[in-house]
Amino acid sequence: MSDCLVVGGGIIGLSLAYELSRRGMAVTLVEQGEWGGQASSAAAGMLAPLKEFTAPGPMLDMGVASLRLYPQWAQTLEEFTAGDVQVSLEGLLTVALNEEEQEQLQTKYHWQKEKGYAVHWLTGKELTEVEPMLTDNAQAAIYSPREGHINNRLLLRALVTACRLQGVKLLSGCVVSGIAVKAGKVIGVESSMGPLRAEQTVITSGAWAGIMLEMLNVSVPVRPVRGQIAAVSSVGIPLRTVIFGTSGYITPKKDGKIVIGATEDESGFQREVTMAGLASILNGVMPYVPALHTAAFLEAWGGLRPATADGKPLLGPIPGWSGLSIAGGHFRNGILLSPITAKWMADYLEQGSTEHLEPFLPSRFISE
Ligand SMILES: Cc1cc2nc3c(=O)[nH]c(=O)nc-3n(C[C@H](O)[C@H](O)[C@H](O)COP(=O)(O)OP(=O)(O)OC[C@H]3O[C@@H](n4cnc5c(N)ncnc54)[C@H](O)[C@@H]3O)c2cc1C
The missing domain is CATH 3.30.9.10 (D-Amino Acid Oxidase, subunit A, domain 2)
Known part of the structure; x- marks a missing residue:
């Protein structure tokens, strides 16, 4: 049994799994296809909050905060994996x-x-x-x-290597088909590789996050x-x-x-x-x-x-389902926002802190 099960191996799932493992948690990361094989490898890799966000507010603040983390985040990854992410x-x-x-x-x-x-x-x-x-x-x-920009495909590769070196259990080609619940608490998922159990389950399945949560009859506006x-x-x-x-x-x-x-x-x-x-x-x-x-x-x-539906990501707990949270809906800026998402979500999963998550909580769409 893992401390944390992360469902979806794009930039968000990989960054979160890496960050959680650095903090000493036992992490399993599940991906139905290839690591980063969907939106994350399709991206242009631009790191451009001032261009992307057209007004002051939480999105711009988040983007600028993430851009600030990037040089250190990239350098640490490069040193740890002996790779070059071309930032x-x-x-x-x-x-x-x-x-x-x-x-x-x-x-x-x-x-x-x-x-x-x-x-x-x-x-x-x-x-x-x-x-x-x-x-x-x-x-x-x-x-x-x-x-500026980063080579997002090299970044994905570095994150997979870093997760492996950190001891993350990496399951690619593993399709999640159900969310497992016991006594009102989410205890993991059912998958093509059998049941996977964890204290905390995080949905990082990109454009498929809505489909994933429908398994619990929870509706989130992700398209x-x-x-x-x-x-x-x-x-x-x-x-x-x-x-x-x-x-x-x-x-x-x-x-x-x-x-x-x-x-x-x-x-x-x-x-x-x-x-x-x-x-x-x-x-x-x-x-x-x-x-x-x-x-x-x-x-x-x-x-x-x-x-x-409102252009902001969904970050934090799913109301009514203890043990289940989401990090998704990053639309045009998931590469830019990945380091700060990993940090804020890890703060939540490790310490229960939702200090930075307030504007992005799923509760704005889901009531208990
Ligand atoms: C053309 C284009 C250009 C872009 N340019 C930029 C840019 O310049 N800068 C920027 O910051 N962002 C950019 N983006 C946005 C960025 O790519 C996304 O915001 C980001 O990749 C989302 O990451 P993710 O990990 O949430 O989703 P994904 O990368 O889609 O990862 C989700 C993963 O979940 C997996 N999954 C789904 N269902 C299941 C299941 N049942 N079981 C197991 N696994 C499952 C999928 O296979 C997938 O790999 C661009 C996007 C596109 C399409």
Whole structure:
């Protein structure tokens, strides 16, 4: 019997299992397919709270707190696993191509500046000095020099190795088919590898979290939102920064690829790439960097973001079911939010502390 059973081996489950095991807990992590094989490996790996969260509030605070943890989190993982997760916090531009976009961006810039965030308003020569590959049509941009990206596939690999080294019981190819209850308490799950028992069970099954909780007739508003995304070769396109526009983003990775994306479309649990999806990605990014017209196309793929009804993750206990909690619904930012999620959820599972979880508690959707 484990102290903690974590159900779902994406970035959230792996990060949580790693953190709990570092705190001395006996952890079992279960994944139905391959480690990180769903949304977590599909992601672009951007670490960009100031770009992603459009207003002050708990999401921005959480994102900024998680970004602060990243350098240490990545370095510790690299040292522990002798791997490289290719973290790069070397700057991000959010670009306006016309007057209307410029006005909207300026409003955002002003409140971010007032709140003391590291952002700069760039126009003209200053802008092309930061990113010479940017189109001449760029009117202005917010430059946030401390945001960036990570190679999320290498991060996933490092987390699997770290969990293994920490003694986490890793069960891949193990499908959870039921939640086991005894005297009103959740005592583990039923799975394709037999019964698994634990003091605490945590659902980290991404877009499938709603299906998982339906096994107890508990309804949580988590749905899959497909992201279609692609990669081109960086040969001849020496980009320095991540570029965000209203119709797409361009992420120059350290492995010779430029990741471009992404759609947000709802098609149930289908994650294939459609012609329309691919066309919208390509048309969305080329206006920002004209050199992309001649880039060598490498690949395209899709993934299912776990979205909640109010756009905030679900973190903490499931009301009415002792021994059961959830960490999910991270939508567009699960890679960014994984270190802080692991920390806050481990604080809850280890000490019962919900200090930071208040805005994200499942009780906002579920009553006992
Ligand atoms: C195209 C795209 C681009 C993105 N870009 C970024 C980005 O730049 N930055 C960022 O921070 N985030 C990004 N995201 C979002 C990020 O990928 C997600 O928020 C994050 O991966 C969610 O992690 P997760 O572990 O909750 O879910 P998943 O990675 O989906 O993991 C859940 C796991 O649970 C398993 N599971 C489900 N049911 C069962 C069962 N019955 N039994 C056992 N296992 C089960 C699944 O197989 C899956 O592996 C992007 C997402 C997409 C799709």
